[in-house]
Amino acid sequence: MIVLKVTGMGCGSCVSKITKAIQSLDERARVEVDRASGTVSIDSDESAASLSDLVQTLGYGAEIGA
Ligand SMILES: [Cu+2]
Numbered sequence: 181m182i183v184l185k186v187t188g189m190g191c192g193s194c195v196s197k198i199t200k201a202i203q204s205l206d207e208r209a210r211v212e213v214d215r216a217s218g219t220v221s222i223d224s225d226e227s228a229a230s231l232s233d234l235v236q237t238l239g240y241g242a243e244i245g246a
Contacts, residue, residue: 184220187241
């Protein structure tokens with residue numbers, strides 16, 4: 181399980197944008213977003229670094245770890 185601290189998720193469409201982007205990288209990824217705490221939990225074979233980079237390319241702040 182990879183946990184990212186994500187900043188800038190203002191609304192529900194941010195959540196689905198991030199979820200879809202992760203699943204386009206790894207279609208089997210399981211993604212759980214807690215927007216209140218800015219926590220994105222990902223069950224994926226992708227590395228934490230590539231997932232964090234991906235979220236950053238969407239325009240959000242992302243940091244690895246809880
Ligand atoms: Cu939004």
